[in-house]
Amino acid sequence: MPRKKQVVQKQKRQKAYREGDLSAAAVDIRPKGFFKFFGNYRLFATIGVVALVAGIAISAFYGSSGGSRPAGTTSVRGDGVSRTTPEAGATTTTGASAVIKQYTSAPAMSIDPAKTYIAKIKTSKGEVTIELDAKQAPQTVNNFVFLAKDGYYNGVTFHRVLPNFIAQAGDPTGTGSGGPGYDLPVEKTTEDFTTGVLAMAKPQEAGSPNNGSQFFFLLADEPSFNGDFTAFGHVTSGLDILQELTPRDPQQQDDPAPGDRIESIEITET
Secondary structure, three states, rough: OHEEEEEHHHHHHHOOOOOOOOOOHHHHHHOOOOHHHHHHHHHHHHHHHHHHHHHHHHHHHHHHHOOOOOOOOOOOOOEEEEHHHOOOOOOOOOOOOOOEEEOOOOOOOOOOOOEEEEEEEEOOOOOEEEOOOOOOOHHHHHHHHHHHOOOOOOOOEEOOEEEOOOEOOOOOOOOOOOOOOOEEEOOOOOOOOOOOOOEOOOOOOOOOOOOOOOOOEEEOOOOHHOOOOOOOEEEEHHHHHHHHOOOOOOOOOOOOOOOOEEEEEEEEEE
């Protein structure tokens, strides 16, 4: 048990710290001078609340306006022509076409799947002829025919060319991320992915729709593509032209030189 003297001292200490009954000893341990500021808990609480509210307000302001760009400055989606790039004959860092056209939706069906459609692609390296498969991929062929006749592909480059693999085009920005403003459904075809096959490109995400305008030619057999992409044609002449296209990969190169251009695409039907 504690000694009596110790109990008395303990009681005195407790009494000295009671509110409204401060003894001289208690007054001596209270903050003095400048340090009185740190003992004002109400003031500190007020400052904290003000700082918190100000921080939330600033974050909201930059999150809603100052920290974001105007709509359409980075997106390739939109109505009509969204922006203009250097003319088709000029040398640019991206190899973009003269005008980037945008559409509100995919074109209405205008081809006859019972007919045979031939596309002659005139490039800066020579001409490539493709027979389109309207029976197995009517929507895709209809879309390609529409864009070709509308001049969408004029001036567009082969922005991604990997020798012995693929030659990809159809992006007017020349970066690999552009499109016409809409996507296309994947049409399942039975075409084997052999050298010279023409197919639609699409994002790498599983289940993604086709890009609305980008396409690629196989420069070598690639059976692993069977069933994963929409094949809608095959090269009948000019495969050697595709093999001679300038290698380019915007996914791996910083500011690569412009790719070889598509000057025009002529569509005929029989």
